[in-house]
Every structure is written in C-alpha cells, then in structure tokens.
Amino acid sequence: MKTIISPSILSADFANLEKEIKKIEPYTNWVHIDVMDGHFVPNISIGVPVVKSLRKITNMFLDIHLMIENPIKYIDAFSDAGADLITFHYEASKENTIKTIEKIKENNKKVGLSIKPKTDPSEIKDFINLVDLILIMTVEPGFGGQKFMDDCAKKITEIKNYSNNDNLIIQVDGGINDKTAKICTDLGANCLVAGNYIYNSANIEKAIKSLI
Numbered sequence: 001m002k003t004i005i006s007p008s009i010l011s012a013d014f015a016n017l018e019k020e021i022k023k024i025e026p027y028t029n030w031v032h033i034d035v036m037d038g039h040f041v042p043n044i045s046i047g048v049p050v051v052k053s054l055r056k057i058t059n060m061f062l063d064i065h066l067m068i069e070n071p072i073k074y075i076d077a078f079s080d081a082g083a084d085l086i087t088f089h090y091e092a093s094k095e096n097t098i099k100t101i102e103k104i105k106e107n108n109k110k111v112g113l114s115i116k117p118k119t120d121p122s123e124i125k126d127f128i129n130l131v132d133l134i135l136i137m138t139v140e141p142g143f144g145g146q147k148f149m150d151d152c153a154k155k156i157t158e159i160k161n162y163s164n165n166d167n168l169i170i171q172v173d174g175g176i177n178d179k180t181a182k183i184c185t186d187l188g189a190n191c192l193v194a195g196n197y198i199y200n201s202a203n204i205e206k207a208i209k210s211l212i
C-alpha cells in the first residue's frame, strides 16, 4: 500500500484555514483534523462547525481525530459535517467501543481506533479486525510539536500481528518528521500524520515528499 500523508492542520494558521488547506492539496489527498475537548486532553481545538466549513472548500479526505470524552455522542454530528474517516480513542470509550464502531459504520464513514502511548495494543486486539484504521499515538495527545516517543513505534509490529486485514491502515501521529517517518514505515505504518514538520517548514511540497 502506498504511504498516505495526512497533514495536521493543528499547526496551520487558524485564521486562514482555506488558504492553509490549498497549500497541501496539490501534494496529498488527506487532511488530519484534531478535535480536542479540554477533558480527554488538556487542550481545546476544532469542532463540528469548522469541519462543516472545511467540507465546503475542499474535496480532500477529511481524517477526523477525535480526542474527546464520550465520542459516540458526536458521531452523527461529525458525519453530517462531512467527515470521511472518524477515529476515536479506545481510552475514551472502553465500555462503548463496539457501539461506537457500529455507529460510525451506520453513518457510512471509515472507522479508526486510536491508542495513547501508555495503552498496550493487546487491549484492542478484539477490535482491530472491525476497523479500517488503527492510530498509534507517538506523543501524548493534546499538542503539536512534541517529541516522537521511540517506544511507541514497536506497537506497529504488534498491531500488524493481530490483524488479518491486508488493507488495514496503520497510522502514526506525533513527532513525525523525515527521520521518524522512516522508522515507522520500515515497521509497517502506511499512514503518517504530521503537523509541525509540514506547516512550519519553508517548503511544504518538499516536506510532504520527504515523508513518502
């Protein structure tokens, strides 16, 4: 599978989101949108209305990363707003994991399940074959520009071992640059999220291409 690059607009200029999306559009199909609620993570970012507005200005694949408590409550709203993929955190929905997966599927969206750095892949092994994407966080979620946690990369191999789906997308998010991207793709990751590395680079085209 070709490596998918999903630039995170968390590091973009929020006063000019349309312009910021147009900067990446020629070089990749995906855009990563970080939704934070100030409870599951100690930060607040983008919500449903922004996703709805972005849907109007781009045909890019909207990769929504929910870092929120009780994600099941918001699946319909993000679906209606125009999400293509909705990823939620296992830690935020332990007792509702299956129900949340089903709810996303009912909305005809791709499903992603994410784990934080301290969560072991064995905890989600029963769900891996029910979803389209597993997101392995390589920083504590909440902020862009943090340092890649090397220890988390080995989870890529573990997830692959639990999976019987050749089309499973294994996404990594946090501290991705040209060097850490290589570590992850060598281990089998096929989708890379990068915020700071792409949006704070002098040449966005070069930055995106250096990850592939």
Ligand code: DX5
Pocket (backbone or CB within 6 Å): 008, 009, 010, 011, 032, 034, 065, 139, 140, 141, 142, 143, 144, 145, 146, 173, 174, 175, 176, 193, 194, 195, 196, 197
């Ligand atoms: C962090 C977010 C990431 C963030 C990554 O909680 O989930 O998507 O934007 O930022 P960088 O690439 O700067 O580590």
Ligand code: ZN
Pocket (backbone or CB within 6 Å): 008, 032, 033, 034, 065, 173, 193
């Ligand atoms: Zn993210």
